[in-house]
Amino acid sequence: MQYNVAQLLKGPIGGSSNYNIDYTFTEAPRITDQVNGSVHMVRTHQGVLVYGELDIRTTLTCGRCLGEFVWPSTLDIEEEFFPMVDLHTGRQLPPITEDEGDQRIDFDHVLDLTEILRQYAIADMPMKPLCTANCVGLCRVCGSNLNQRECNCSDTEVDPRWGALADLLKSHKG
Ligand SMILES: [Zn+2]
Ligand SMILES: [Zn+2]
Numbered sequence: 001m002q003y004n005v006a007q008l009l010k011g012p013i014g015g016s017s018n019y020n021i022d023y024t025f026t027e028a029p030r031i032t033d034q035v036n037g038s039v040h041m042v043r044t045h046q047g048v049l050v051y052g053e054l055d056i057r058t059t060l061t062c063g064r065c066l067g068e069f070v071w072p073s074t075l076d077i078e079e080e081f082f083p084m085v086d087l088h089t090g091r092q093l094p095p096i097t098e099d100e101g102d103q104r105i106d107f108d109h110v111l112d113l114t115e116i117l118r119q120y121a122i123a124d125m126p127m128k129p130l131c132t133a134n135c136v137g138l139c140r141v142c143g144s145n146l147n148q149r150e151c152n153c154s155d156t157e158v159d160p161r162w163g164a165l166a167d168l169l170k171s172h173k174g
Contacts, residue, residue: 064137
């Protein structure tokens with residue numbers, strides 16, 4: 001997700017361009033599976049303001065049943081990026097703020113949205129992902145996914161460590 005913004009930096013303050021984003025992440029570590037949308041980039045006094053809405057789809061693991069599910073969300077992005085070098089003089093520019101390391105436009109005038117997208121996506125993810133609000137999770141005894149099938153453990157309180165053995169005995173008896 002890299003964009004060359006040399007033309008934008010050369011232009012006047014307020015100049016803008018739009019970029020459509022349609023990106024599938026295939027390499028690990030994946031931030032999200034897919035991102036779609038468009039961003040506007042506007043030349044500011046000191047850099048480039050990037051804003052827009054991005055739809056993401058992320059595969060998460062349910063905290064109750066451990067099943068994977070696709071979680072769609074929308075990120076509302078607004079970040080200013082600052083050039084590392086003055087386009088006209090070629091002089092290196094000092095950082096504007098201390099924590100803008102992820103918002104520098106590099107020496108080749110390339111603006112990379114990847115790190116910002118990662119931060120927004122992480123901030124947006126649920127603390128305890130659930131495949132559905134009423135996911136019933138795994139049986140504590142036999143480990144069955146109770147969303148998919150009911151087991152017969154519900155009325156017997158068995159130490160989970162004995163679950164496998166109990167199952168074995170059950171199958172033995174037929
Ligand atoms: Zn679940
Ligand atoms: Zn069970």
